[in-house]
């Protein structure tokens with residue numbers, strides 16, 4: 001802590017290479033106890049001295065700065081005394097780290113699905129921040145339809161037959177094949193012109209579905225009137 005009460009100097013200049021700390025001291029509001037204590041100390045000093053805070057480049061051979069670094073190195077080797085946390089971490093940094101952790105966890109869970117969720121893994125390449133952002137713009141109906149189409153949990157005939165709710169699982173458009181997500185998205189010949197108009201292709205492969213945008217899938221499924 002700086003003590004100046006016995007000093008005769010009129011001016012006190014404090015030089016630091018820490019721009020973040022200087023900005024924190026300059027801010028009108030603070031939520032940090034350490035910053036608050038520093039501001040109070042500076043306020044006390046300024047009742048007897050004209051106080052100035054200055055930024056100087058670090059590790060540039062400035063004598064006072066080098067001495068301060070020496071003290072800091074020595075201090076870091078000692079046991080911490082003062083308000084916690086000893087190592088300040090910004091809220092933004094914490095949010096960023098939690099976000100990264102969530103993305104990693106999501107990826108690990110996706111890769112660990114094993115033999116389950118076969119339909120979803122066939123059409124979805126994996127967790128994607130872009131896809132998530134698009135998904136959050138959807139309303140409930142859009143979310144339900146697109147999710148159902150990509151995961152197989154939908155109201156297409158094949159799924160309803162499996163649930164015992166329908167007798168026929170044949171496609172309502174062509175009447176030839178089982179009405180499944182795969183059939184609707186890339187097999188059904190009766191939907192070829194709609195596939196071309198809304199998905200950009202007359203013929204698609206399962207791998208092509210992974211690169212389609214959710215908006216295109218929603219628009220296509222809407223005009224088919226199926227899911």
Ligand SMILES: [Zn+2]
Nearest residue numbers: 171173174188
């Ligand atoms: Zn069909």
